[in-house]
Amino acid sequence: MSFQAPLFLLGLAVVPIAIVALLLARRRPSRYVIRFPATATLAAVAPRHGRVRKHLPPALLMLALAGMAVALARPEATVAVPVERASVMLVTDTSGSMNATDVTPNRLTAAKQAADRFLDRVPDQLQVGLVAFADSAHTVLRPTQDRTVVKSTLDGLQAEGGTATGDALTSALQALETGKDKPPAAIVLLSDGASKTGQDPAAVAQQARAANVPIYTVALGTSDGVIETMGQRLSVPPDPEALQQVADISGGRAFTAEDSGALDEVYETLGSRIGTKQEKREVSAGFAAFGLLALAGAAFTSLRWRGRLP
Known part of the structure; x- marks a missing residue:
């Protein structure tokens, strides 16, 4: 204070x-001194x-x-006050590795549940968009204040395919209003693996930094994560180093989440950072x-x- x-x-x-x-x-x-002979009587009737x-x-x-x-x-x-017209893009990995069950009940379901709770926590004035990606950015929802639309789109996501992180980040930047005198914006990227195809995520992070759009990354999963495919068990560990690089370049911050509880904590932290600013109020x-x-x-x-x- x-x-x-x-x-x-x-x-x-x-x-x-x-x-x-x-x-x-x-x-x-x-x-003055006043004599009162009935002291005992006075003590008995005086309030305690x-x-x-x-x-x-x-x-x-x-x-x-x-x-x-x-x-x-x-x-x-x-105090934290809502930022007028602020926008955030949730960029969610839906590659096949998101079927891994090292995060209960599986990585994608945990990610969708945490995103739902994130939407409930952030200020109503915050506009939220969504990009879901695998081999490419297959779902792009521009920022809106209609939480129902975002949640229903999240619920319909399924995990399959590869990982094109750079393409997804490019789609998120294009969906945001960026440039001079534009409202503040941010990207929250949740992924569980290294980018396998498409643009270089580090190069796109440079573009995000130039547009003043920080990227907050969340590496989901553990090194023990595996999926069943074609009768084989494939190891699908997360790639926190690559996501850390994207966050550092863009001016954001990197997080790791090895279980659903940790993922909730990350989204709670992000909810207090994004869409609000610290102001002094009398x-x-x-x-x-x-x-x-x-x-x-x-x-x-x-x-x-x-x-x-x-």
Whole structure:
């Protein structure tokens, strides 16, 4: 938290000074001594919450002074706010290796489920598009705020074929509005293997960097991943090094996910990064309201219990 007028925080010094003054005033001996012979009777009928009634009004008054001093200093808090017209393209690998079951229930199903939850987390103002690819980019959905369309397209994806990562990234860039004075955009690439065909992903990452579109990559799967094809078991480990290179070149960030839980964490992190920006917002009103409520409480309790203001 920061303050626009921090000098007003010096007003907080009034609180300990007032507390010391109150304690000194209460320690002064009474000017008159009154004899009351029925002390035992008085103790029996006197209320037992006298200590609370004695200390609560001045305590509330001190809190009111502190709240007002902080409010005058105009505190600011950093909060995440939606970015107007921001867009993100989800680029999802649907090659045959996504049938591997090292990620429960299999890589593609886990990816679709995590993407669904990602769509639920990001701001409503964020436009989301989709590119699904195998030997080529076979599904391209331009950015939209209609989450139903994106989710239904995700649900229909099936895993088969090779991996053309570079072609998919090119399709994602073409679907985005990029260039000077265009709204912010990003690409989330989820893949589980090395690019086997099409354009060089590193070269496309250079284009993304020039267009100011960071690529966040997610390497899905484990080194133990295998698939059954043509009666053979083929090892299909992910290629995090290649995806790391794409992320570094484009100015994004690389993640790895070896299970569905880790994939959810990655998408949750991305959901807080994409479509929002950090801004400082003044929160003086909250402290002023707290101070006024505390002041009203001090006045009410003092008048109710003591017949005068604190």
